Amino acid sequence: MDEIRSDIQRRLRGYEFRTFSVGLSLPEGMQEREDQLRAEYKLKGRETIKAWLSKSLSERVARATHRRVDKLNPELAVLADLDASEVRLNARPVFIYGRYTKPAGVSQRKTFCASCRGGGCAVCGYSGYETKASVESTIQKRLGPLLGSKKMKFTWIGTEDLESTVESSGRPFVVEAKNPRKRRVPRGFVSRTGMGQIRVSSLKLLPSRPLKLPGFKFRTRVAIESTSTINPEDLRRLSRLMRNVVVEFRRPGEKPAYK
Ligand SMILES: [Zn+2]
Structure with missing residues (x-):
């Protein structure tokens, strides 16, 4: 157990995190063997070996690193593969x-x-x-x-x-x-x-993946051609009409953007 713990700690060096979780991948056959024993001796309600192992590992790592365990949304997820004697880390983006x-x-x-x-x-x-x-x-x-x-x-x-x-x-x-x-x-x-x-x-x-993106303003120049002569009154009318209109902005090969 202390061997895995020091393995994990070695891998954690260089990572910045406040919370972590420890997941385990047990050697093949271990889970089946446990199920068998449980059935045989009618063991119920007790913690599984896997749950017990990951809990005590988490506690040891927490003590050694002064970091908090967060099983649901950890900044750093540690997966200890006991079969391959390998520790994999995945940091939350x-x-x-x-x-x-x-x-x-x-x-x-x-x-x-x-x-x-x-x-x-x-x-x-x-x-x-x-x-x-x-x-x-x-x-x-x-x-x-x-x-x-x-x-x-x-x-x-x-x-x-x-x-x-x-x-x-x-x-x-x-x-x-x-x-x-x-x-x-x-x-x-x-x-x-x-x-x-x-x-x-x-x-x-x-704090997390943004659900809504911030809005922003942009200014664009538009070239307009007209077959008839435009007088100043038309221009004034046009600028009144253009107030608060929704403009669709198209570029080839891209989704239209709206203003
Ligand atoms: Zn090239």
Whole structure:
């Protein structure tokens, strides 16, 4: 038991967590053997070996690490596979809200390398992605090491294209960092890359996966052609009509976005 406990503790080093749970995977046949014994001796109501083992393991780990056990929603789930003598860890993802600004010409998302289309080649340094900095790659490069997370999933609030400029207050995003070793972001975090072109700031840790995404405002320029001459009165009428209307924003190959 103490051997498993020290195994677990060794693996926990480098992980930031306040709560944890311990799950067990027992050697094959152990559960069946227990069921047999229970049937044979008509044992009822007593804790199963598995439940007893994981409970006492949890207690030992809690004492050694000064962390709390939370079976339902732990920050770190420990699975001890007793058969394979292996400890697997799974950290609950963290969700981070932030804002970014960028000039036109910088893309929001990572795009596949034009030469290999994601396969990896000499042009892209075998990454499969365009080497030019995008907002996504910039955030990933800075936040990945900070959170000890190798996989991030972005939620962009509103779509934009390469030519969009994002100014002043910035456009919000939410990023999910999977299996993070760290669960905090530094206060007052600001990152500038690409010669100060992309700026990421206002990072905030969200308590959980956001159910509702924050709204934001954007300004767009519309080119309108008319077959007849437009007089100032028409323009005034048009601007009255345009007040509080719902505009559908379509881009090829994407779901329509609404304003
Ligand atoms: Zn390539």
